[in-house]
Amino acid sequence: MISYIKGILEYACDEFIIIESNNIGYEIKIPMSAIENLPSIGEMIKIHTYLYVREDAMMLYGFITRDDLEVFKKLITVNGIGPKGALGVLSTITPDELRFAIIADDVKTIAKAPGIGKKTAQKLILELKDKLKLKDYEDSIASEIDSETHNLVGSNVKNDAIAALVALGYSSTDAIKAIRTIDITDITTVEDIIKGALKKLASI
Numbered sequence: 001m002i003s004y005i006k007g008i009l010e011y012a013c014d015e016f017i018i019i020e021s022n023n024i025g026y027e028i029k030i031p032m033s034a035i036e037n038l039p040s041i042g043e044m045i046k047i048h049t050y051l052y053v054r055e056d057a058m059m060l061y062g063f064i065t066r067d068d069l070e071v072f073k074k075l076i077t078v079n080g081i082g083p084k085g086a087l088g089v090l091s092t093i094t095p096d097e098l099r100f101a102i103i104a105d106d107v108k109t110i111a112k113a114p115g116i117g118k119k120t121a122q123k124l125i126l127e128l129k130d131k132l133k134l135k136d137y138e139d140s141i142a143s144e145i146d147s148e149t150h151n152l153v154g155s156n157v158k159n160d161a162i163a164a165l166v167a168l169g170y171s172s173t174d175a176i177k178a179i180r181t182i183d184i185t186d187i188t189t190v191e192d193i194i195k196g197a198l199k200k201l202a203s204i
Contacts, residue, residue, distance in 0.1 A: 031090040033091050101125075178197040
């Protein structure tokens with residue numbers, strides 16, 4: 001197993017990069033979201049890799065961070081999502097956005113990925129909801145998310161605000177993320193939350 005490759009970035013396009021290491025050029029497929037984080041051609045780079053082997057081919061998939069790689073490995077465990085589909089998901093949304101979408105049962109956001117339909121997105125949520133956690137926010141989310149219903153608890157105004165934002169066309173993932181930035185007190189109204197969330201969403 002090739003855990004990572006460290007070498008000189010020789011070539012980059014939307015679908016793959018070539019890294020030269022020890023006089024060997026490795027062609028590595030990467031998510032499109034990784035392109036903006038690549039160094040300039042000719043500079044050193046370290047890519048975390050996954051070697052996919054099938055009867056007629058061997059392909060390397062690469063990621064800027066180990067977290068991206070671990071999410072990719074979990075995605076390909078979902079029935080109906082192969083490496084190409086998993087790469088498409090990570091080209092469309094970040095690992096933490098995927099975690100938000102899974103927490104929120106947000107089929108719409110996941111289904112934006114190429115080749116991922118509504119049914120596949122629902123299956124992904126079902127199979128990964130206990131495997132992918134929003135680690136950076138895990139402690140705070142635990143107090144707000146009911147693990148049985150995946151609804152925000154402890155405040156009906158939050159639920160009402162999320163419903164209103166979804167009705168306005170925003171995904172539940174974006175609604176939850178925006179509302180989490182608002183300082184909510186006992187006297188905060190649904191209208192206050194919606195106004196604050198819309199300002200946040202407008203700035204994204």
